[in-house]
Amino acid sequence: MTGYYEKQAGIYRARNGVFLGVCKGIAEYFDLSVFWVRLALVIVFIFSGFWPVIGIYLVAAFFMKPKPVKPVESEEEREFYDSYVHSPKTAAQRLRKKFEELERRIRRMEDKVTGREYEWERRFRS
Numbered sequence: 001m002t003g004y005y006e007k008q009a010g011i012y013r014a015r016n017g018v019f020l021g022v023c024k025g026i027a028e029y030f031d032l033s034v035f036w037v038r039l040a041l042v043i044v045f046i047f048s049g050f051w052p053v054i055g056i057y058l059v060a061a062f063f064m065k066p067k068p069v070k071p072v073e074s075e076e077e078r079e080f081y082d083s084y085v086h087s088p089k090t091a092a093q094r095l096r097k098k099f100e101e102l103e104r105r106i107r108r109m110e111d112k113v114t115g116r117e118y119e120w121e122r123r124f125r126s
Contacts, residue, residue, distance in 0.1 A: 012067035020061040028067075 011029040014021035023041060027034040045053040065085045072078050084091035112118055 011064055013061060013064040015067055020057075021066070022057055022060050022064065025064055025067065 012025050014024035014028060017024040018038075023037045024034050026032075027037040041053065041057070065082075072081055080091065080094070083094065
């Protein structure tokens, strides 16, 4: 199931590539050897000149998202990762909201467990 989400989302830059991970990311996406992708890049570099290839490479590095550290396993994780890559501030706000909601739930549970009514119910059941 992991492979489905990774292929559907597009090409990622590899985190452990030689220079920005573009060639390795392309090789992983198309299931090719990194050697052949790099060789093709060098051949295009030799025949087209310095600036076009370097420019395209840097633009690709800028627009390709870095590969997630942990493989994405669900659509919810995919949405969070995409939101984080595009806007870390928004992703942090979403996390903060989720943790505040969890904290409220925990407080309600603590109030219930530490209240006098809970103690009486527990004694009554014993």
